[in-house]
Amino acid sequence: MTPITRIKETLAELVRIDSVSSHSNAEIIEYLERRCAASNLVTQRFPYLDERGIEKFNLIALSNPATEVELALVGHTDTVPYDPNWSDATNLTERDGKLYGRGACDTKGFIAAALTAVEMIELSHLTKPLALVFTADEEIGLRGAKKLAEAKPLRVRYSIVGEPTSLKPIRAGKGYSLAEVIVKGREAHSAYPALGASAVFRAARLINRLEAIAIQLKEDRHPAFDPPYTTLNIGLIHGGSAKNVLAGECSFTLEWRPIPTQPSEHVLNLFKAAIQEETQSDPDFVCEVDASRADSGFETAPDSPLIRLLEKATGNNSGTVAFGTEAAQTMALGAESVVIGPGDIREAHRTGEFVPVHELERCAEILKEAVEQLCKL
Numbered sequence: 001m002t003p004i005t006r007i008k009e010t011l012a013e014l015v016r017i018d019s020v021s022s023h024s025n026a027e028i029i030e031y032l033e034r035r036c037a038a039s040n041l042v043t044q045r046f047p048y049l050d051e052r053g054i055e056k057f058n059l060i061a062l063s064n065p066a067t068e069v070e071l072a073l074v075g076h077t078d079t080v081p082y083d084p085n086w087s088d089a090t091n092l093t094e095r096d097g098k099l100y101g102r103g104a105c106d107t108k109g110f111i112a113a114a115l116t117a118v119e120m121i122e123l124s125h126l127t128k129p130l131a132l133v134f135t136a137d138e139e140i141g142l143r144g145a146k147k148l149a150e151a152k153p154l155r156v157r158y159s160i161v162g163e164p165t166s167l168k169p170i171r172a173g174k175g176y177s178l179a180e181v182i183v184k185g186r187e188a189h190s191a192y193p194a195l196g197a198s199a200v201f202r203a204a205r206l207i208n209r210l211e212a213i214a215i216q217l218k219e220d221r222h223p224a225f226d227p228p229y230t231t232l233n234i235g236l237i238h239g240g241s242a243k244n245v246l247a248g249e250c251s252f253t254l255e256w257r258p259i260p261t262q263p264s265e266h267v268l269n270l271f272k273a274a275i276q277e278e279t280q281s282d283p284d285f286v287c288e289v290d291a292s293r294a295d296s297g298f299e300t301a302p303d304s305p306l307i308r309l310l311e312k313a314t315g316n317n318s319g320t321v322a323f324g325t326e327a328a329q330t331m332a333l334g335a336e337s338v339v340i341g342p343g344d345i346r347e348a349h350r351t352g353e354f355v356p357v358h359e360l361e362r363c364a365e366i367l368k369e370a371v372e373q374l375c376k377l
């Protein structure tokens with residue numbers, strides 16, 4: 001069987017297993033265990049219960065039992081949900097050199113390439129340990145990878161994290177932070193505004209300050225990124241109960257994507273200072289901030305052997321992305337990290353997501369080369 005036939009067959013099997021983040025990933029983990037065992041990798045499951053009490057698993061497969069590995073290939077097992085009208089979502093379909101199916105691009109294509117690459121390598125010839133790491137719940141906040149980063153079951157020197165990058169090595173990514181903000185007011189009849197305090201007016205003043213913070217953030221630049229600074233967004237806002245009532249409450253979401261050279265709490269500190277100023281001019285001002293996420297970004301030096309190797313193998317210069325990946329968690333395991341994979345991120349998370357066949361094939365060759373170069377020395 002040619003490598004590409006094997007990759008396609010593997011991808012079809014992976015896509016057939018529905019592994020949407022909302023349910024357990026046990027079935028795809030069992031599949032991966034079988035495949036890894038057939039390649040003589042030693043597997044270990046890392047179970048946990050998600051916030052709804054559903055059992056999820058991370059899986060680590062090692063070329064030989066070790067707690068320090070030279071290279072980890074990391075792929076997430078979960079996918080985003082799919083439209084029930086997409087009848088072939090779990091039935092991999094090939095058209096015009098593209099393979100369509102939920103997860104084909106994000107990130108089962110990478111996993112199929114990694115499994116096939118490992119099968120092409122004589123593992124007994126490796127002199128340094130290799131790990132395959134399969135995670136859960138990436139699509140709902142990198143939760144599986146965060147569990148591994150906390151538990152630290154491994155030390156990792158280099159990690160290749162699979163995400164669709166059209167095979168461009170990504171050496172840095174912005175972080176991701178989120179806060180829910182609730183501004184309080186006092187309800188009153190709108191004909192008598194002096195009897196209450198509008199939470200919407202208060203929130204509006206605070207949001208004006210956030211817009212000023214967004215402008216201030218442009219001064220701290222990281223030229224490798226587009227845009228080259230931390231951005232922030234207020235994506236949702238809700239307030240009030242009726243048109244003729246002063247709003248008793250107004251809530252909004254504040255999201256920011258910090259450049260990796262800036263601590264993720266920097267924006268939060270600026271925001272808290274803004275709240276402080278509001279409180280000084282309006283002693284009645286009450287605001288609750290629930291900072292629920294602070295995922296750090298990552299950056300690997302452009303001259304890292306891992307980046308150099310992948311630039312050479314792909315013929316593509318390394319770059320950066322403005323979205324979150326599991327690379328930051330693999331850095332917590334000690335790794336210099338890179339994100340790379342077949343398919344285009346703009347095709348991910350859509351009905352009709354696909355991965356180009358030639359990129360899948362190239363990805364397996366590139367991973368094989370990376371393993372042989374990094375683990376054989």
Ligand SMILES: [Zn+2]
Nearest residue numbers: 076106107163
């Ligand atoms: Zn992904």
